[in-house]
Amino acid sequence: MNPDQKKPIVYLSARQVQGCTELAKQLTFFGFECRIFIKQSALLAAMYTEPPFAVLFGEEGLEGSSVEETLLLLQKLSRGPVLYITSALTVVEQIHYVKLGVTDFIYIPLDIQKLIDRLDVLLEKTQNSPYRVLIVDDSETMGRASGSILTQAEMQVQLIKNPLDVFVSLERFVPDIVLMDVYMPQCSGDEMAKVIRQQTRFDSIPIVFLSTETNRNKQLMARSMGGDDFWVKNMPAEELVASVTMTCARYRSLRRWMCCDSLTTLLNHTHIIEWLEREVKRSQKEALSLSFAMVDIDHFKKINDDYGHAIGDKVIKILARLLRHSINGEGAVGRYGGEEFAVVFSETSMIRAAQKLDSWRLRFTELIQMSDDIQFPVTFSAGIADLKNGMNAPQLIDAADSALYQAKHAGRNQVGLCQG
Known part of the structure; x- marks a missing residue:
């Protein structure tokens, strides 16, 4: 791990979890910073000063409070998941603890790899990078208008006016989505989309056409050239943000399955x-x-x-x-x-x-x-x-x-x- 990047902090709150120290050591090996607490007062003080990424909480509770009392306080203070370490629970008991703020249940005997896998999934949800949007539009006014809306939605936006520059941006900017005007002087959007689709490494990047064109046949023709969708320009801001968000999320998920090994999630x-x-x-x-x-x-x-x-x-x-x-x-x-x-x-x-x-x-x-x-x-x-x-x-x-x-x-x- 890069020494300049702060490790995600995990608070291990338990008095009698078997192998508590060893568990903390294993979490440290896997890139987490683990701190152990046996008293409620110490845990709450730490929650105020440095909230962790996640809390692992044992069923025997902490010194100075009941399990329910501590969980209720954690529910108010925790910004991340609370994982409850337990030997066994009925469905009714699980519902009870969910109401107290528990987000996940980890069962004894602990399987460290399953715990790490679960923490990885939870951590990934908090660390997703902003969506990267490449806008190709010869009208700087129109491009900046869409770009401003998406930037305000905390997306990263790059605008290019000349579609012939698109390959440089695809290589360097690595967008999650391309929003492309259909009618441009250098070449049409559908023509450029067809050229892009000749490069297999860009297959997983969705290309969406933006135009004032309302003729359905022309829209379908453009999509047949390599586009994935056709959106009308000047759509309401909230609709544009929602459409880009849903499309990027779907294609990120697809890219993961296309590019990654199923067992390890590494690149295949x-x-x-x-x-x-x-x-x-x-x-x-x-x-x-x-x-x-x-x-x-x-x-x-x-x-x-x-x-x-x-x-x-x-x-x-x-x-x-x-x-x-x-x-x-x-x-x-x-x-x-x-x-x-x-x-x-x-x-x-x-x-x-x-x-x-x-x-x-x-x-x-x-x-x-x-x-x-x-x-x-x-x-x-x-x-x-x-x-x-x-x-x-x-x-x-x-x-x-x-x-x-x-x-x-x-x-x-x-x-x-x-x-x-």
Whole structure:
């Protein structure tokens, strides 16, 4: 995790939750800052001074108050979810606690991976970035009017007058949606949409035509050229905001399923390679450093054989989450295949990338892996290479793969550097 970015804070409020200290340690490993409270007074004081992202509250309550009393106070003070740790509850009891402000129930014995997955989902809801809207309209007045409305709705807007500049904005601005005028002097909106659709990497970006055109046949013709919808210009502000919001939300969800691996939610094989290819071109054009790593879980077949494929999948998810949160926007992580991962380190030298990767390796070895009541160690090996003059993406992958082989051959649980 980027040291400049503050970790999400979790308050663990419980007197007798089994393994309370160990739970806090595991949460810390996964990128949360965890603080433990056993007294209500201390918890409430902390809630006033530094409200957490989430509260984990044990069924035995805190010193100095009943469970119900503390939950009612948390309901007034908490800005985020309250997760109730309990052994078992009836439906009637669950409804009772929901009325007291509980948002989720976590059952004992605790499954740390399920808890982390749930916290991730809740955290993602609070961290969604603003929708990015690209407006293509030769009328600056009309474009600015729509842009102003969407900016006031806390969206990020970029306006271009010349549709021939659209590809630069698609590459650099990376919009969630394109709002395009139909009638422009350089080319029509439907013609530009057809050209955009020739580039498969932009397939998941919705293109919506904006026009005063009310002829239904002409609208349908325009949509057949590559547009996803047709909206009439000068629609009420609230309708424009609602339409953009719903469309962006739907397509973000679709993009996630199109681009991401279903088990880990990392970029899938195709899209991590596409990401690397874009970074190679950008790095060569702008003379930037670029490093690439292959990461492989050690003795993974033995894990599956000894503990079962469900445990193997769990180990994959744990490493995926560690890699995803560790890269923290400074590159990209994808599932290359099976138990193998690919990491793109943007604007990073090989030595610096290796230092980061080795620190992640050490963190991974400290995580507790469990199968029933059996603890077992898991490690990973990695190989890393940097972009040389004239090198393309496949060659960079091969170089990192060779470095990974060296790390495996040297005994595993280490980071190998590409030689030469």
